[in-house]
Amino acid sequence: MTMQTTTTAPQAxxxxxxxxxxxxxxxxxxxxxxxxxDRQAxxxxxxxxxxxxRLESEGWLGNFDRAAAGTLPEGRRGREFSDSEVYKYLEALAWEIGRTDDADLETRLRAVVSRVAAAQEADGYLNTMFGRPRQGPRWSDLEWGHELYCLGHLFQAAVARERTRPGADDGLLQVAVRAADLVCAEFGPGGRDAICGHAEVEVGLAELARATGEPRYLEQARLFVDRHGRGTLRDIEWGRKYFQDDVPVRDATALRGHAVRANYLAAGAADVAVDTGDAxxxxxxxGQWDRTVARRTYITGGQGSHHQDEAFGEDWELPADRAYSETCAGVGSIMFSWRLLLAGGxxxxxxxxxxxxxxxxxxSPAPDGRAFFYANTLHQRVPGVPADGDATSPRASSSLRAPWFEVSCCPPNVARTLASLDAYLATADDDGVQLHQYAPxxxxxTLPDGRVVAFDVATEYPASGRIRVTSSASSGAYGRVGAAAADAPxxxxxxxxxxxxxARLRFAPANGGPAEEREVEPGAVxxxxxxxxxxxxxxxxxxxPRISSPDPRIDAIRGCVAIERGPEVYALESVDLATAGAADVADVVLAAGTRPSERDGRVWIDVMSVGADDSAATWPYAGGGAAPRGAASVxxxxxxxxxxAERGPSTMRVWIPAAT
Structure with missing residues (x-):
């Protein structure tokens, strides 16, 4: 077993x-x-x-107990990838402990780790779905089995624990290292020339290499990345692009196939590229990021326009009412974008x-944090159905947020993202600090040469666009800095x-000197x-508030506009249409010439009712751009x-037809 722990990495x-x-x-x-x-709280x-x-009541945690007791496969519950949800939960716990030092969470983490560790086999193998009598053999279903995918999430959980509590004696890092050593032995040079059907192990191995200093893990991640696109996985009805096994990563021009898989692979490939110096x-x-953002990403940042294969469509294939935009794909997109940001700024x-x-x-999460969207449509045509708070919902179709899904990858993915969000706000280089996201x-x-940087951010963003950064001379509660040197720029x-x-930038010195103010362009200032x-x-x-128009090549929303304010996209819900004499968002259009406005803390638009004529004689096509029925705007x-969807069932749309 390899064990070389490095504790100098940031808690990130x-x-x-x-x-x-x-x-x-x-x-x-x-x-x-x-x-x-508020959302972190x-x-x-x-x-x-x-x-x-839910991990307990669904039996997904109990699977590890059955594995340890030698009773599997009897009683195993959940899909082939249910182990990964336990690992994402452990990762979320680790980041939350790092954030709050919560003693109860520490106890809960250790209890779950002990159950996971008890299920690990002597050679490091760890999976509750494969490898035992009357189960499929190990590594026998690389297309769909998710064994390596699950281990990737285990590795990320172990890294989170090591970075937040270096040298902790709970054993999670040791479990991960034993499993990683087995992966290297099985899939390394001279081993199985194969990949997992769901990318994730690449990210986990690369980060585990960074946390332990073991170069074999990075090399194994590189092997997996380079093996994609060689057609080693069986072909399926959606093609090998579903697995990103159709084109080598280096030759691809955009993200394609299953959106979560694509983003996880891109994130892992970015880790490999950066740490091996592969320009x-x-x-x-x-280049893939550029084209994907320009042609395959929704205005919300969501990715994935296919329901059947949870996949990216072709360029400009972005239907609002069939937007899949899986929450996990959004998390994966953040992972990929963050790595590119760190690499190039x-x-x-x-x-x-x-x-x-x-x-x-x-x-995704409801205000109380106990129900979630799996997919994130941009147009709800029929009112949703309230979810049973005790039931497990089928995944995919957007209705109202549900407490749990048969495939419940999204809740723990959101949880680990929010728990670690502090580490996505700011960066440093040799000469200063960069603030990328705005929050109090x-x-x-401390910079590499010893210069101290200490400041506080005050803002009500996104309610307000004012971000105030106040320099501090004290170290606060975090222990790594002393008094700031007044003569160290x-x-x-x-x-x-x-x-x-x-946008405008203003500097006001504390000594009462003259303030400086200037207009600044989008980008880095x-x-x-x-x-x-x-x-x-x-x-x-x-x-x-501003009106945004789509590229005319996006066929599904041609003739529509969206309303944005700051970083937030806005939506029209049927529950707000009573004054317009309409019951459905399909019954109104944006009034010609209207501009969004703000009052009473809300954004308003003027709409015109087009009526709801159910006559069989109605023909929905007219030459010359017929004006909507109903002259008055509301x-x-x-x-x-x-x-x-926080006020009960409603219809909803982001892209609103504009009156002609």
Whole structure:
């Protein structure tokens, strides 16, 4: 068994060996409130307990007990990948313990780890679905068995534990290392020339290599990445692109196939490219990201337009009413974009992360954190059906949020993302700190040459576009910095989102000197100086609601518009249409010439009723662009997309037809 622990990595999910930027971990950045602070609190207070309860009641945790007792396959419950949900839950616990130092969560983590460890076989194999009498042999169903996929999530859980509690004696890292050594023996040079049908082990191995210092794990991740596209998996009805086994990663021009698999593979490939110095591979991944964002991504940041195979469509294939936009694909997109951001510093990658966080990740959980969307449609044609709070729902179709699914990958994926979100806000380089996402936060770090950087962020974003950064001279509660040197300049970089035309940057020194103010363009804006305690840098982002029009090549929404405000996409719900004399979002269109406005804390638009004529004689086509019936327009409110379906069953649409 290999065991070389390195404890210098940040307390963060991603810790690349190289790159333009270094992520600041939980020990350096703390979200202190606001939009994301509230969601982290609900996640820690409600969601984690809810997930563990369902893992128990569904029998997915009990599978490990049966494996340890030698009674499998009798009584095994859940799909072939149910082990992975336990591992994602452990990862979420590890990040939440790192964030809050919660003693009860520590007890719960150790209890689950002991059950998992007891199920591991002597040679390191760990899976409750395969390998025992009357079960399929090990590695016998690489297309669908998910054995390596599950282990990838185990590795990520172990890395989270090692980074938040280095050297912990619970044994999780040791379990992961034994399993990783077996994977290298089975699938390394001279072993099985194969891949898993669901990418994930690549990410887990690369990060485990970083956490342990074991180069074999990175090499195994590289082998898996390079084996994709050689047709080693059996062909299926959706083609090998479903598994990303149709074209080598280096030759692909866009993400394709199953959207979660595609993003996980791209994230793992980015890890391999960065840590091996493979510029060709990294360049190919950047090109894939560019085309995928330009042609295969919803306005919400969601990805995946096919229900049947949970997959990307072709370029411009983005139907609103059939949007799959799986929550897990959004998480995978963030993983991929974050790695590219760290590698090159391009603020566009942070733009997509922000869009996906607010309009996919924040949309999935209910306000109480105990029900979730699996898919995230942009157009609900019929009112949803309230979910049974005790039942397990079929996955996929959007209705109303459900407490659990037969395939419940999304709840623990959201949980681990929210628990680790502090580590996605900021980065550092040799000369300063870059703030990529905006939330009330405390930032404390030391640059490589010893310069101290300490500041606090105050904002009500996204309700307000004002972000105030106040320099501090004290170390706060995080222990790694001392008094800031007044004569040591450093560079603060702030991201101006691509939608923020007309943003303004202001610097106000604490000593009463003259303030400086200027307009800044979208992208990265820098301010360099020897910051003193109390100095204020204030970024003002324009938050006026705006109308967004689709590329005309997106056939499904031609003639429609969407409303955005800041990073949030807005939706029209039928529950708000009473004043328009309509009961369904299908019965109204955006009034010609209307502009969205704000009042009473909400965004409003003017709509015109087109009626609901059920006459059999009605013909839905007319030459010359017929005007809608009904001359009067009525003002109706919209809701942020992440709040839709919180007031009961309704119809909903993001893309609203515009009157001709």
């Amino acid at each position: 999910p991603v810790a690349p060996a190289h790159g333009r930027l270094r992520p600041l971990g939980q020990e350096e950045v703390r979200i202190t409130g606001g939009f994301w602070g 609900v996640n820690g207070r409600n969601t984690l307990a809810h997930i563990e309860s 060709e591979l990294l360049g190919a991944l950047r 391009d603020p566009r990658h942070a733009d997509l992360i922000e869009r996906t966080l607010y309009n996919v990740v924040a949309t 936060a405390s930032v404390r770090t 450093w560079t603060l970089t702030l991201r101006v989102p691509s939608w923020a035309r007309g 820098e301010i360099r100086r020897a910051f003193g305690a109390g100095d204020i840098v204030e970024l003002e982002l324009p938050m006026t 003002s109706v409110p919209l809701v942020p997309y992440h709040e839709w």
